[in-house]
Amino acid sequence: MRRLSTADPGFGATFDALLEEARDTTTRVDAPVAAIIADVRARGDAALIELTERFDRVRLTPETLRVTSAEIDAAVAAVPAPLAEALEVAAGRIEAFHAAQLPSDLRMTDAAGLTLGMRWTPLDAVGLYVPGGKAAYPSSVLMNAIPARAAGVGRIAMCVPTPDGMLAPLVLAAARRAGVDEIYRIGGAQAVAALAWGTATIRPVDRIVGPGNAYVAEAKRQVFGRVGIDSIAGPSEVVVLADGRQNPRHVALDLLAQAEHDEAAQSILITDDAAFADAVAVAVEIALQALPRAAIAGASWRRNGAIVLVRDWDEAAGLVDRLAPEHLQIMTAEPEALFGRIRHAGAAFLGAWCPEAVGDYVAGPNHVLPTGRTSRFASGLSVYDFLKRTTWVAADAAALGRVGPAAVALAEAEGLQAHARSIAIRLDSGQPA
């Protein structure tokens, strides 16, 4: 963990170095992934079955690739009632927020008499990748599938690897609640290839979303263009802005909640109170001792963590915009006003009672967010990822008469005579036929 102060003479250079540090150390797996994709394209289900036996130690047949409805029923029944209720709270809230995001079509007739429009339509089919094995993340199923369903996507096909046959009931229950019934027990690059290209058993989709390991990320990169993909997520990060009136133990846990994801995660506290900074540093060490994932969280905090002392909140806002963090927590007297002075963040959590972890599960907005300073230009997952726009124009002879000559002039200036003539012939003819 680094301690920085904007009052230090070397602050500029130290902060620049912090910004440029590459935390993501993904290994390159281009070649093996290309081979797997080619194999799935060539041999379809047979390749999926062979690769799944090799990587997950599970023997499948074309008939058992897909999880049956009865298996999902059994998983739903196996979820303890309090957990089922928590899942319902989360799903309902995520649904409500994403439904509120749905945009409206545009239609306008202008002075020249042209009618212009923009129409939103859902994607036909979406593939959802869900990591399997030890770490089961039902929240990720909800956050990826519910926006697709809210957008009106007709078909959501989910792939989840089941190493040694393991498949968390809560993941299946989350899928059922989110409206996903088409679930395949495959993972890795082979699952991405199957979703992009299709096999005898799995029909291809139009876009693939969801987190995965380096093989999954590389496979998504390689099938991009054939299908759409979501952005490739880097390590998670949080910036907490907190004044001296906050509880250091709360802030310490907020920083560690991010750090426990991954050793490459990054937690940064920005405060205007040096004594509070000290208190949080101590509270982090104490909280770490009681954490099951102390090894990971501790390594992340020591390597990537930082506490930055600022002179005022305007200075803090400037630093946040340069960090453009995935998560931003604001615990000051006027959090919404301070948020209004910050331009770049994936998601913000305002006030002492709004820890970022609430947003990971139940607040409603999506927890799939831009990492690695990309919130300067990118946004979190939303219904927009599952919709596309078609613009349209309608004109009659009079309208074409008003705007056509300008188009002819520009087309001729660009040397595109067929463009110009396709308009000019209509202007001359006075009649379409």
Next chain:
Amino acid sequence: MRRLSTADPGFGATFDALLEEARDTTTRVDAPVAAIIADVRARGDAALIELTERFDRVRLTPETLRVTSAEIDAAVAAVPAPLAEALEVAAGRIEAFHAAQLPSDLRMTDAAGLTLGMRWTPLDAVGLYVPGGKAAYPSSVLMNAIPARAAGVGRIAMCVPTPDGMLAPLVLAAARRAGVDEIYRIGGAQAVAALAWGTATIRPVDRIVGPGNAYVAEAKRQVFGRVGIDSIAGPSEVVVLADGRQNPRHVALDLLAQAEHDEAAQSILITDDAAFADAVAVAVEIALQALPRAAIAGASWRRNGAIVLVRDWDEAAGLVDRLAPEHLQIMTAEPEALFGRIRHAGAAFLGAWCPEAVGDYVAGPNHVLPTGRTSRFASGLSVYDFLKRTTWVAADAAALGRVGPAAVALAEAEGLQAHARSIAIRLDSGQPA
């Protein structure tokens, strides 16, 4: 040009083959582009100057990299009045349509007492690549820069190569009209590298848009992540749906307007009238003879063109959805109703008086559109490309009390104890400090 009929026994296989044909034959330039980017990162302006002398035969200095305001003034003055007026018609209409696209922020307080929001903010800085030399496309400057300006982007930096010193006045005039004053006379991968990483003279941007050759496209791929990019455009394409009442000479020019872009472009006519199909085929050959770009348009039409005879318009709608074309022209009795039955297209042009070329220049919607069947999941350029969303949550103690326990239960089920405790400690404390 292929003639197909849905009544043919082999139609399914032939149409599948048409869909899978790769028209894009971009050469791989990964290695030279990586070297150029590394050079620009290492040596900045010096690399730009050296590469520009090598590729464009122009000697620049750090002082002459940027086009001066006086040079832009002179270019604007050099544009003939009718062309200046045409540019103004186009710019005004493109501005009006993109301003109408601007989305609204979201803010809602729900039953649990949480306030949830989604805030749109513009990108800080955008880079616009404009191809130079022989082919000058002022329309492309308008279509890329105006949506950025409409979104509220503060800074637009444009790069345009000037081979042998050539720089079209109309391109500079379009840039001025669109609000772009920061223009650099550099091109290729070196321009993309400069926009992404910055040099002493050129400050870095957050997103790079605009068309370019294979080097530019590969450079955009390689800087993606550091900055955002637009989608890499493939060859252009149009599908025209026309009934027997249309003028075959008009339709022939619409097909050729697409074909004249590039030998890899694709023009497809779908009609329910065999005699009309014959008439269009003849009209294309006649119109070709009078076209300056007949060699390109003819090659495109012979290699990639097609006329498909259908039994009815429902059948046509199904074929269009499988083609998911960049441009769709509908010339039938009820074009808007037929458009309503089609799900996938980048942009649609409705009626006998609405040739696609109108949309390339003056209609108002963007002409940068998804190609290569990607309109299944992708959309045309818009203000959305220059905005990003930040979601936010605000909660007080009572609101956290209502939703917090569900989040704690899910975090514990996922094995993320710091997440759970960051919420639980607040639920227990009853006070933030």
